[in-house]
Amino acid sequence: MNADVVIAGGGPNGLFLACELRRAGVTPLVLERLAEISTQPKANGLVGRVVQAMDYRGLYERLSGRPGPPTPTPVYQFAGFGLDLRAVAGNPLYTLPIPQRVLEERLDAYAAELGVAVRRGWELESFEQDDDGVTLEVRTPAGRQRLRTRFLVGADGAHSTVRKQAGIGFPGSTDDRFVTRTGLVVIRDPGLVPETGELEVPDEGRVRPLQWHWTPRGAFAFASFEPGVHFIGSAEWDQPAVDGPVTFEEVRDAFCRVVGRDVVVEPAPGAAEWKRRAGSNARQAERYREGRVLLFGDAAHVHPSFGGPGLNLGLQDGLNLAWKLAAELGGWAPDGLLDTYHRERHPVGRRVLLHTVAQVALLSPGEDVRAVRQIFGELLDEDVVRRRIAELLAGADVRYEMSAAPHPLLGRWMPDLPLGTTRVGEVMRAGRAVLLDFTGEFGEAVEPWRDRVDHLRAETPEPPAPAVLVRPDGYVAWAGGSGLDEALRTWFGAVTAVAG
Numbered sequence: 001m002n003a004d005v006v007i008a009g010g011g012p013n014g015l016f017l018a019c020e021l022r023r024a025g026v027t028p029l030v031l032e033r034l035a036e037i038s039t040q041p042k043a044n045g046l047v048g049r050v051v052q053a054m055d056y057r058g059l060y061e062r063l064s065g066r067p068g069p070p071t072p073t074p075v076y077q078f079a080g081f082g083l084d085l086r087a088v089a090g091n092p093l094y095t096l097p098i099p100q101r102v103l104e105e106r107l108d109a110y111a112a113e114l115g116v117a118v119r120r121g122w123e124l125e126s127f128e129q130d131d132d133g134v135t136l137e138v139r140t141p142a143g144r145q146r147l148r149t150r151f152l153v154g155a156d157g158a159h160s161t162v163r164k165q166a167g168i169g170f171p172g173s174t175d176d177r178f179v180t181r182t183g184l185v186v187i188r189d190p191g192l193v194p195e196t197g198e199l200e201v202p203d204e205g206r207v208r209p210l211q212w213h214w215t216p217r218g219a220f221a222f223a224s225f226e227p228g229v230h231f232i233g234s235a236e237w238d239q240p241a242v243d244g245p246v247t248f249e250e251v252r253d254a255f256c257r258v259v260g261r262d263v264v265v266e267p268a269p270g271a272a273e274w275k276r277r278a279g280s281n282a283r284q285a286e287r288y289r290e291g292r293v294l295l296f297g298d299a300a301h302v303h304p305s306f307g308g309p310g311l312n313l314g315l316q317d318g319l320n321l322a323w324k325l326a327a328e329l330g331g332w333a334p335d336g337l338l339d340t341y342h343r344e345r346h347p348v349g350r351r352v353l354l355h356t357v358a359q360v361a362l363l364s365p366g367e368d369v370r371a372v373r374q375i376f377g378e379l380l381d382e383d384v385v386r387r388r389i390a391e392l393l394a395g396a397d398v399r400y401e402m403s404a405a406p407h408p409l410l411g412r413w414m415p416d417l418p419l420g421t422t423r424v425g426e427v428m429r430a431g432r433a434v435l436l437d438f439t440g441e442f443g444e445a446v447e448p449w450r451d452r453v454d455h456l457r458a459e460t461p462e463p464p465a466p467a468v469l470v471r472p473d474g475y476v477a478w479a480g481g482s483g484l485d486e487a488l489r490t491w492f493g494a495v496t497a498v499a500g
């Protein structure tokens, strides 16, 4: 075997999964078709539960450049509505601004520190799987090579070779009614308010940056991610098809059309990325596993990018998959553990497709949409509705199905409770399962699993249960006073599996 796991695709998701696997004692190999990290502008940040997940991995400071722990964002957006979350109790929405290129550079550096092999300029061309492993045909700068691995993971993006060759369908819909155009500019407009970053818009007055805005002509957004430079974006419906290279003038004119007046802008210094995208896809792989081949990230799901949910979804797929693959390779995985990856993550992906497609519908023009928006906007005046939307965007409403005795925490993300001089987020940095024992009575019960599960005698002002079993991905596998033995077997295998 050349590696325990070969990951096709060294984008953000492939790199993150490789780091997670390495930390779990697995030897991954990343194959990346491009010779260098792409400089194409894509994500501007992480949004949702993934920000806390990065904190629970000890990566928040490294990625954000700020001291942790992260705090919830006071404002966000949904379908062109501003979401004021300041009064929302237990606001679940976190953000971590970071351009995708920088994210990839930082994950790449982390992978290098962990000793992960990342082969750039290596492209997976084809593969065949058998009972024991997968044989890969790879094009490298030095010619073709054949590699052998126990598992192949496709993190090779929306057009995934792995997905297609594994024969996994990608059903869903393509909405080609609208065109988005984006670019980086300097706004030299007297209607830009320097103190607040707002922009004067006809009929609307001053509108705020960092969100999409609905107009009868389409939707627009603007935001400054570096001093003096603005991202501008527009989405227009039912326009004549345009081909050929995109220019600054095209991006500017579309933005001005939608805003409803001439906004004085000029190309940002060095900006050459003028983008036009026709419509969007909402598609999801039928299954995330085919034998020894697994899919995740954009290879498993694509959706409209409004609200930026892609990396929240993809990186948490990786978090879910890594420890299960490591268990399989370590020989202690209980029967069916790896299949829970699809069972748990597929519904989460479906929900992201749901809310991003809903956002496109709410952003499209028309009197009917205007009417729906008015009602929706009135609902958003209620804290409880804003909270529901924030949970949806964050993925904080995720609850994995589990068979243990019901408890409000079961299947949910383990909250970052204070634990004396430490907190849950710091305890989870080991990347291992942990039993938080709030009574001191469970040490003996967990002893036979100590190679897979840490035991922590923990104290917190209001313990949620006598003890809580947290999986390595931060989700609660069991909480209560009885039934621990069964939960340990369900998630961490029989004791004899490792001893033998």
Ligand SMILES: Cc1cc2nc3c(=O)[nH]c(=O)nc-3n(C[C@H](O)[C@H](O)[C@H](O)COP(=O)(O)OP(=O)(O)OC[C@H]3O[C@@H](n4cnc5c(N)ncnc54)[C@H](O)[C@@H]3O)c2cc1C
Pocket: 008, 009, 010, 011, 012, 013, 014, 031, 032, 033, 034, 041, 042, 043, 044, 045, 046, 047, 100, 122, 123, 124, 125, 155, 156, 157, 158, 160, 161, 296, 297, 298, 299, 305, 307, 308, 309, 310, 311, 312, 314
């Ligand atoms: C304009 C735009 C804005 C976005 N904004 C946000 C945002 O603000 N927040 C957010 O969370 N998400 C955002 N997204 C989505 C986010 O960029 C994607 O979800 C993310 O890039 C997915 O990462 P990935 O690693 O799964 O796939 P990719 O980033 O597509 O990486 C796949 C990698 O696989 C490589 N590859 C492909 N085929 C092969 C092969 N056969 N062999 C070897 N390597 C191969 C590719 O070269 C590529 O490097 C945005 C997307 C776009 C387009």
